[in-house]
Amino acid sequence: MKxxxxxxxxxxKLLVRSKSSALVVFFAPLFIILLLGLSYNSTSNYGLNIGIxxxxxxxxxxxxxxxxxEQEFKIVKYETxxxxxxxxxxxxxxxxxxxxxxxxxxxxxxxxxxSFYVDPSKINLVGxxxxxxxxxxxxxxxxxxxxxxxxxxxxxxxxxxxxxxxxTQLSSAKEKSAAASSAAQxxxxxxxxxxxxxxxxxxxxxxxxxxxxxxxxxxxxxLSDVEDAKEAVEASxxxxxxxxxxxxxxxxxxxxxxxxxxxxxxxxxxxNTSDNQTNVTSTTPxxxxxxxxxxxxxxxxxxxxxxxxxxxxxxxxxxxxxSTTQNLQESVSALExxxxxxxxxxxxxxxxxxxxxxxxxxxxVTKIEKVGQESSYLNYMFPxxxxxxxMFSSLLLGTTLVMMEKNSPAFFRNYFLPLRRGTxxxxxxxxxxxxxxxxxxxxxxxxxxxxxENLAQLFPVAGVLLLSSSVFSxxxxxxxxxxxxxxxxxxxxxxxxxxLLFVSGIVLPIETISPAVRSITSFNPFVISESIIxxxxxFNAGISGVWPExxxxxxxxLGLFAIILVAEYLVHKHFISGFMKHRHLxxxxxxxxxxxxx
Amino acid sequence: xxxxxxxxxxxSFGKNGILQDVSITIEEGDIWxxxxxxxxxxxxxxxxxxGFLEPSGGEVLHSFKVTETPKSLHxxxxxxxxxxxxxxxxxxxxxxxxxxENLLHFGQLYNLxxxxxQNNIKGLLQATELAAHQNKLAEHLSGGMQKxxxxxxxxxxxxxxxxxxxxxxxxxxxxxxxxxAFLAQVNKQGVTLVIASHHLNLMxxxxxxxxxxxxxxVHSNGLMADIQKPYLKDNFTISLNPGENKERFISILKTLPxxxxxDRQQHLIIHPKNITKTITALLxxxxxENLYLHDLDIRxxxxxxxxxxITQEK
Numbered sequence: 001m002k003x004x005x006x007x008x009x010x011x012x013k014l015l016v017r018s019k020s021s022a023l024v025v026f027f028a029p030l031f032i033i034l035l036l037g038l039s040y041n042s043t044s045n046y047g048l049n050i051g052i053x054x055x056x057x058x059x060x061x062x063x064x065x066x067x068x069x070e071q072e073f074k075i076v077k078y079e080t081x082x083x084x085x086x087x088x089x090x091x092x093x094x095x096x097x098x099x100x101x102x103x104x105x106x107x108x109x110x111x112x113x114x115s116f117y118v119d120p121s122k123i124n125l126v127g128x129x130x131x132x133x134x135x136x137x138x139x140x141x142x143x144x145x146x147x148x149x150x151x152x153x154x155x156x157x158x159x160x161x162x163x164x165x166x167x168t169q170l171s172s173a174k175e176k177s178a179a180a181s182s183a184a185q186x187x188x189x190x191x192x193x194x195x196x197x198x199x200x201x202x203x204x205x206x207x208x209x210x211x212x213x214x215x216x217x218x219x220x221x222x223l224s225d226v227e228d229a230k231e232a233v234e235a236s237x238x239x240x241x242x243x244x245x246x247x248x249x250x251x252x253x254x255x256x257x258x259x260x261x262x263x264x265x266x267x268x269x270x271x272n273t274s275d276n277q278t279n280v281t282s283t284t285p286x287x288x289x290x291x292x293x294x295x296x297x298x299x300x301x302x303x304x305x306x307x308x309x310x311x312x313x314x315x316x317x318x319x320x321x322x323s324t325t326q327n328l329q330e331s332v333s334a335l336e337x338x339x340x341x342x343x344x345x346x347x348x349x350x351x352x353x354x355x356x357x358x359x360x361x362x363x364x365v366t367k368i369e370k371v372g373q374e375s376s377y378l379n380y381m382f383p384x385x386x387x388x389x390x391m392f393s394s395l396l397l398g399t400t401l402v403m404m405e406k407n408s409p410a411f412f413r414n415y416f417l418p419l420r421r422g423t424x425x426x427x428x429x430x431x432x433x434x435x436x437x438x439x440x441x442x443x444x445x446x447x448x449x450x451x452x453e454n455l456a457q458l459f460p461v462a463g464v465l466l467l468s469s470s471v472f473s474x475x476x477x478x479x480x481x482x483x484x485x486x487x488x489x490x491x492x493x494x495x496x497x498x499x500l501l502f503v504s505g506i507v508l509p510i511e512t513i514s515p516a517v518r519s520i521t522s523f524n525p526f527v528i529s530e531s532i533i534x535x536x537x538x539f540n541a542g543i544s545g546v547w548p549e550x551x552x553x554x555x556x557x558l559g560l561f562a563i564i565l566v567a568e569y570l571v572h573k574h575f576i577s578g579f580m581k582h583r584h585l586x587x588x589x590x591x592x593x594x595x596x597x598x
Numbered sequence: 599x600x601x602x603x604x605x606x607x608x609x610s611f612g613k614n615g616i617l618q619d620v621s622i623t624i625e626e627g628d629i630w631x632x633x634x635x636x637x638x639x640x641x642x643x644x645x646x647x648x649g650f651l652e653p654s655g656g657e658v659l660h661s662f663k664v665t666e667t668p669k670s671l672h673x674x675x676x677x678x679x680x681x682x683x684x685x686x687x688x689x690x691x692x693x694x695x696x697x698x699e700n701l702l703h704f705g706q707l708y709n710l711x712x713x714x715x716q717n718n719i720k721g722l723l724q725a726t727e728l729a730a731h732q733n734k735l736a737e738h739l740s741g742g743m744q745k746x747x748x749x750x751x752x753x754x755x756x757x758x759x760x761x762x763x764x765x766x767x768x769x770x771x772x773x774x775x776x777x778x779a780f781l782a783q784v785n786k787q788g789v790t791l792v793i794a795s796h797h798l799n800l801m802x803x804x805x806x807x808x809x810x811x812x813x814x815x816v817h818s819n820g821l822m823a824d825i826q827k828p829y830l831k832d833n834f835t836i837s838l839n840p841g842e843n844k845e846r847f848i849s850i851l852k853t854l855p856x857x858x859x860x861d862r863q864q865h866l867i868i869h870p871k872n873i874t875k876t877i878t879a880l881l882x883x884x885x886x887e888n889l890y891l892h893d894l895d896i897r898x899x900x901x902x903x904x905x906x907x908i909t910q911e912k
Contacts, residue, residue, distance in 0.1 A: 413751065416648070417679065418679040418708060
């Protein structure tokens with residue numbers, strides 16, 4: 001136990017006394033925490049570029065864009081086609097595209113659809129983009145839904161108030177109709193009570209009376225006239241006197257017959273008046289005709305009485321009906337008003353174009369469209385995995401090789417070899433490259449089994465990986481030159497790799513970190529390498545599509561190579577100085593020991 | 599023929615002056631010994647000669663090409679690296695490579711023709727007696743073999759001058775002798791040697807020229823005989839058995855006419871004013887006091903003694 005403690009104590013002392021170890025052990029975690037704290041101390045989506053395509057940018061689309069901008073999204077407008085936006089996703093210029101209709105207002109029972117175009121290979125980003133955009137669209141949808149429901153409820157409320165208003169009118173109409181009904185019933189009863197049985201014939205009783213009083217005198221006057229005429233004819237010397245007298249005698253006979261008839265010489269019985277028939281016979285023509293006239297006269301009188309009563313009843317009924325008519329007219333008017341109001345209400349309800357419950361509850365729907373071919377998650381993760389492997393391998397190899405050389409007993413001899421310093425740097429780089437190439441070949445060969453559809457892209461991917469490997473190798477070599485022991489160098493390499501990985505967007509979306517740190521991390525070679533490989537591997541991009549990134553990586557490699565050369569030169573100077581200092585110190589210690597011995 | 603010439607060379611690291619006004623001329627075929635105490639500046643001087651360090655003052659010139667005027671060694675180091683071999687104090691080869699691989703690796707980096715390289719390696723393997731171990735990993739060799747491999751690596755390109763920093767450090771006496779014998783053999787093949795060491799007795803046997811470095815200055819340099827000449831004053835050494843009363847011997851000697859008594863463990867080096875009288879008186883007193891004297895040696899001063907004399911004087 002004691003020895004274990006002693007060994008532990010010794011290890012701790014060695015770590016603390018080695019400046020670089022202490023730096024890495026104690027300050028690296030603090031630095032990383034500080035960096036991550038600064039990076040992710042935010043809930044905003046600072047760096048998400050969202051492309052918006054709409055056939056026309058109406059005010060509500062602009063409003064949606066405004067709300068996205070409030071969320072710290074950077075909005076890029078696309079007015080020609082959504083394909084332009086999709087191209088930019090592939091190029092990495094925008095992170096997602098949203099294709100929205102020209103107007104978000106819903107005017108019929110059809111839901112408005114917004115399509116999100118996302119790059120499924122950016123798995124973690126997809127979630128953030130989807131969530132945030134869905135949230136915004138849901139808000140907009142709720143807003144529209146609220147507006148639609150408000151409009152519908154307003155129409156319903158208006159209808160209700162109108163119905164309430166019409167209720168009064170209808171009550172009044174109902175009362176008036178009831179009164180009219182009662183009046184009509186009364187009139188009906190009055191009319192029912194009237195005996196309006198009419199005589200069989202229609203005639204003027206006065207005429208009968210006048211006839212009765214004047215017919216006989218007139219007939220007698222006629223007979224007198226005929227006697228006068230006969231006397232005159234007889235007194236005349238007319239040739240045909242006889243004929244005329246004969247005719248006059250006939251007329252006289254007829255008048256006498258008529259006189260007998262009118263004055264009531266023989267009248268047939270007239271007991272049945274119901275059939276309105278009077279039978280006059282030649283045997284008793286006079287008595288029947290007069291009796292009939294008398295009966296007729298009586299009937300006429302009775303009829304007159306009845307009609308008078310009927311007239312009274314009709315007058316009364318007429319008054320009732322007049323009142324009823326007025327009431328009914330008012331009812332009709334009220335009903336017409338009610339009908340008009342109902343029509344208005346119907347029109348108002350008809351004006352509500354959105355009546356579908358689905359549309360009302362979700363006027364906007366979203367659809368996710370994946371950019372690029374549908375692939376497995378291995379495809380999506382593949383670029384990141386490749387760069388991850390290459391990054392850690394190259395970093396560690398670069399560091400280890402430099403450390404091995406620096407700590408090798410042969411390091412001193414190398415200074416006396418007729419070689420330039422750049423040769424040593426390049427040899428270390430080439431060693432890393434060879435080993436990484438083997439690793440890349442193995443990985444790609446194994447990957448080819450799973451990714452048969454992307455075989456053609458594996459060759460350019462290998463090229464990009466070697467370029468990435470160069471950059472990471474030089475970084476690793478730089479670390480190697482900066483640290484003294486292999487352990488601290490390896491630790492620093494792993495820390496550097498972890499840091500590059502952490503701010504690469506693989507673990508957390510790079511777009512969610514603060515702008516200040518993101519502007520630095522966008523230069524992360526891991527991010528650049530992963531971006532190139534993703535574009536080449538998933539979107540089949542050619543060199544022309546990724547040349548800016550390739551140029552950046554190449555620039556990194558060349559810049560780092562220059563830095564490594566300087567580092568090599570400085571290490572050389574430092575080594576000599578350190579070497580001589582070390583020897584000087586050792587000799588002084590030896591001298592002191594010798595003196596003590598003497 | 600001059601190979602390297604140091605003209606009033608000074609070197610300092612920051613405010614620490616390590617060497618001052620050193621002037622040495624190394625000619626082809628020489629075996630130069632740079633001797634001095636630990637920390638005296640031997641290695642610094644060696645590194646200046648190797649061009650590994652740039653002088654703070656003065657100049658280090660090389661004349662490897664006869665037709666050319668001497669040039670700054672440090673400034674033109676890259677052009678003459680194939681002329682120089684360097685064997686640092688600690689072995690400088692790849693422990694994870696075999697003997698043959700190490701030799702091939704370093705030899706090939708000098709761009710030697712394949713045949714020449716193979717001949718060189720063959721000769722070196724024989725000379726260093728490493729032929730039987732040529733396929734062994736360097737880390738599996740014994741200390742002596744590793745030292746020989748290191749020397750072989752320094753010689754694989756057949757340099758004209760070989761600089762050696764403490765070549766016998768950490769080796770047992772037998773191996774030290776073997777190494778020095780090997781170096782002598784190398785010199786016979788035309789390689790100029792510059793050896794920095796504090797094993798003065800070994801240096802005395804091998805070197806024909808010596809530079810004594812002390813406190814940052816070269817106090818004597820040149821041919822061994824020339825250096826010894828001023829110190830050719832007779833002296834004698836008495837050797838005592840272990841446990842013998844050395845203090846008593848010293849007190850007796852102090853009563854005699856002696857200039858200096860140097861205490862070297864079991865040996866006392868005595869510089870008498872008159873050697874005959876001093877020895878006679880000493881022997882009489884030993885006999886009177888019944889003391890035992892293991893050995894008495896009357897000889898010329900060794901390099902060690904000269905060095906001691908010089909360092910004590912300064």
